[in-house]
Amino acid sequence: MGMTFTAWRRVGASLLVTAVSAAGLVAAAPDDAATTGGGLVTTWGAADDIAGGSLSDMTVRNVLRTSVGGKDLRIRISNANGDQPLVSDTVYVGRQDSGASVVPGSSRRLTFSGSTTVTIPPGAMAISDPLPGTVPALTSLTVSLHVVGTTGVITAHNRAMQHSYKSTSGDHAADESSTAYQTESSAWFFLNAAIVEAPRPVETVATLGDSITSSVGTTIDTNRRWPDILAARYAQLPEPRRLAISNEGISGNRVLGGIAKAGSAGASALARLDKDVLTKPGVRTVLVLEGINDIYAGATTEQLLAGYRQLIARVHASGRCIVGGTLTPMGSSFVYTPEKEAIRQAVNTFIRTSGEFDGVADFDAATRDPADPSRLAAAYDGGDGLHPNDAGNQAMGDAPDLDSLRCR
Known part of the structure; x- marks a missing residue:
């Protein structure tokens, strides 16, 4: 789905960072x-x-x-x-x-x-x-x-x-x-x-999310997460159009509430935004796909939208862009009830139509069953009705328009 970005002032903030290389891993650099x-x-x-x-x-x-x-x-x-x-x-x-x-x-x-x-x-x-x-x-x-x-x-x-x-x-x-x-x-x-000095100006897209962004349900050790698919798509573009990807998903994570502790789902997206995303060099766009765990935990539509608005305000205040990812189907999962599905639909309507995000990545449309839009397409279901499999992650990674994720 195409996106229209609000123009944001480019910030020149940088982090004091240093580097490492390896023979065979890292080739010798030219003198210039x-x-x-x-x-x-x-x-x-x-x-x-x-x-x-x-x-x-x-x-x-x-x-x-x-x-x-x-x-x-x-x-x-x-x-x-x-x-x-x-x-x-x-x-x-x-x-x-x-x-x-x-x-x-x-x-x-x-x-x-x-x-x-x-x-x-x-x-x-x-x-x-x-x-x-x-x-x-x-x-x-x-x-x-x-x-x-x-x-x-x-x-x-x-x-x-x-x-x-x-x-x-x-x-x-x-x-x-x-x-x-x-x-x-x-x-x-x-x-x-892992941080590099790019050969020309390159920006990073940070994917902020939960287990669906961590890509639980994909085959381990194969890099089939949807952010990996997105990275592979960028790697095929001419160098000036490439973007880097930093996967900031945590399994079980929520937009609202929650602190990091052993066995937890990590600090909430609101609590970890600065540390996990905004302090990482080169991050210019935040692609957020998060909220199903909040719905499961009992959050109302209004509470979840208030959380999104805080993420939007803080990302914008830092001079960056934020893209909303629609919540993927959960109709045959343990999360589903008719009432919770109504909240998911209301949240997706907000993401698609409010104009408060700088753009939309419609993961819901990319993965749903046309015959029953509350459910994942059977070919994309990782087995629990909630987490997309390798094919589902491929569809998600193919969904965003590549040029429109760049923060202009």
């Missing part, structure tokens, strides 16, 4: 590369939540996939929800081979303010130092972090639809084989963002 960059953009992102338990003297190996390419890769590590300092004496980045294995020769050590050891206070983040080189678009990278001592509360992103790996005891961050990585996990540990 420093003069050709278009600014820092978030090529991959995840929203901070909390994982249960603790980690003690082990290495976690996360796998991420870039959206756009660029030089001087930066990795942002988060202890935002921690209750004690997070200490790591070794962090490596490499190019994924398969599973927990790394392409031989691609692994390089990261530093933080010149040191190989980083201590991140509770509630804080750290960004790695830069090394010259380029990272391609749509590339799977490994980020391996050795935890010194025992963690307290773990900042993590649950239900990532991507396996991460936990090692046997000790520092295995530099290992390129998978031998030490005996335990799979469905969470990203401490990993918050």
Whole structure:
């Protein structure tokens, strides 16, 4: 569905960030590369939540996939929800081979303010130092972090639809084989963002949402989330028309209420907007697809619209654009009642017709059953009547008009 954007003043806010590179992963940059960059953009992102338990003297190996390419890769590590300092004496980045294995020769050590050891206070983040080189678009990278001592509360992103790996005891961050990585996990540990300097001005679209944006219901380790589909579509465009994608969905998340705690659905969209979205470099458009969990929890139409209006006001106040995604069908799910369906329809009418969002991505129209619009099309149903499967995520990723997501 096409969109009309309100023109917003471009803000020149930037974050003090630094970078990392890897041989084989990151190719050598030409001598004039420093003069050709278009600014820092978030090529991959995840929203901070909390994982249960603790980690003690082990290495976690996360796998991420870039959206756009660029030089001087930066990795942002988060202890935002921690209750004690997070200490790591070794962090490596490499190019994924398969599973927990790394392409031989691609692994390089990261530093933080010149040191190989980083201590991140509770509630804080750290960004790695830069090394010259380029990272391609749509590339799977490994980020391996050795935890010194025992963690307290773990900042993590649950239900990532991507396996991460936990090692046997000790520092295995530099290992390129998978031998030490005996335990799979469905969470990203401490990993918050990957940032590059784009070769020309590129902006990031942050997709703010719940499990449907995290893409629960897709095949794990295959990057079939609808934001991944969107990123792949942009990668096929000529370079000046590309946008980066940062996926800021949290399973179970709501627009209203809720704080981050173990086993929770993360802090609400209103509570996490600044930290998860607006502080990430290059974010110019927020694409919000969230509200079904609020409806399930008993929110009224008026309460949910008031929450949307606060998101709109805050994004606009930051000089950015915000696009509303219509809520996908839930008619054969545990969420459905006739009364809750009426709220979903009223919310979608607001998103489509109020003009308060800068544009609309009509995910509802892309995924509904024409014979029963309250339900997902059978070919798109992940099995619970609520979460779209791989095909449904393909339809969602194909729905937005690419040029109209750019904030003008």
